[in-house]
Amino acid sequence: MKKFLIKILLFVLPILLIAIPLDFFISKNLKKSTTHAYGEYLVWNDIYSGQIDADIAIYGSSRSWVHISPEILEDSLNMSAYNFGIDALNFKFQYFRHQQLLKYNKKPKMIIVSGDIFSFEKEEEFYNHEQILPYMLWNKDYYKNRKIFNGYNTLDFIIPLIRYTGKTQELIHAFKLSANIKNPHPMRIKGYMGMQRTWNSDLEKAKKEHGSLKIKIDQDLLNLFDKFLIECKNNDIEVILVYSPEYIEGQTFIENRDEIMNLWEGFSEKHNILYLDYTQDSMCYNRDYFYNATHLNKNGSEIFSAKLAEDIKTLRGR
Template sequence: MKKFLITVLIFILPLLILGYLADIFLTNALKKSKADEFGVWNDIYNGKINEDLLIYGGSRAWVHFDPKILLDSLNLSVYNIGLNGHNFWLQKLRHEILLRYNEAPEVIIYAVDLMTLGKRPDLYNSDQFLPYMTSDTLVAKAISSYEGYGKYDAKVPLIRYLGKWKTSISAVKIAMAPDRQKSDRIKGYQGKNLEWNSDFDNAVEEMGGRFTMELDSLSVVMFDEFLAECQKKNIKIIFVAPPEYIDGQLFVENRPEIMGVFASFGQKYNIPYYDYSNDSMSFNKYYFYNSTHMNIRGAELFSKKLVMDMKNDKVLEGLAKN
């Protein structure tokens, strides 16, 4: 028995050391990643986002607002920190960490949609939190309410990498050739060169008809606090509801009520609200690859339209650079 226990200990010891070192290796490599959400998180943590204007929101921010078009027309530096697949709950986390390591922006364009004030139960694309969830308690706390990581993942080294072979292989590649990385996101934005696909038809089939979406009451309160905080810090907010394909709009029964919440917040805090739900683009599949996301054609046209509208309304007048 004694021999067995000693053998087990001798066997396990290198594994524990290896596990600890592997955690450091993988985490450090991912902190240099430029891919997808990693790139944006790393830019945030490295204090590289000091632009005048930031785009906030979910995937409809990420694929719709082209910073280059906004920069050329508005003469403001722009970065798109749209967080794919997540609601305000984690968009706010991104905002808080951004303010910790970067200068506050002068303007935030908030891409609001039906999902902004909901809360999904699962931690979509959970890998993006791997490098920071052990070192940043804010991240660990924010993601703890999701079905994703276990309670030991943020505390025990390497455990969170269990089954994450794709990300681990990417980390090894980054460590071996950090300069060979390519990022699909330019200043956080990623135009999608796609045509209309079957996503919407699949969703209709799966849902079996119109459905209602739920607001997360805590997210609504947090959103209110966020707007108040921005007002206090003199950060100008602009709400934008980008075009959404009409069939998709009709698919959600309580869409008017949900979008009405943003209109109410707009009134409360005197926030300009640009709603493109009824824009001609929303009636043309040519600009979309599914009902909620425009392709690169649509995104570029929409970005230009938005700039024009904001210029016409002079909403950015009075900013330091204008």
């Protein structure tokens, strides 16, 4: 038995001696990317550097990171800000990022939660799953929460290089960056990026294909959000709920929209926190501000950010 174990060790050890440094090499260089995974590496790097000192943290999905400009809030409110919006993922993933932020950085004074039709939707897919590749190996927090990262199995968090199997784009990208090939201009600044886009046909296509859509609400996510609001109160962090503009013609696409909007209103009332609902704002009636039914373009986001900052300044604490 002893000889057998020694043989296994002699077989495995050389592999590990190669796999471990190679994994660290790939991960270290992949983190340098300023555009890959929709710019999420930039945000994760800032979180794990421990250097974020933001008075205002902005949470949400893509509607957060393309709608709310930290710089505009900073100029108006005289408070530093950072947008932690995470693309196309519900509150379960937003809460994980929130936990990582608090673990490695100074807590914010205020959190703006940017609401979404899909924030509390039961979600099976881990969209843009490449974003955690450089950070997940031997990380206790990722391992403990591994069930939310669908697409990865337990071994991906434990054994070097396995998670990079089939990730050709990421491997090529990492090796290019290791050769000091010029990195494009950062996709996101303080987590935000205004989209220089004009109106597309997403809404028309969705209506033609589906007619309408009913969102399946996950009670566990509602409980988690309730827990989050209680934790923020206990941690002396002010929370403001915001539902940014959506194009008016797209609002009828969701069958149970009223039910979802009532959830946001209910959380506001239950926890006595400010809720700013812009779904009937004049911007919602002007397609020029949007590039699809749920996302503002750069011009729209800058106008909205200024409006939001002014409303927070006026209504906060009333």
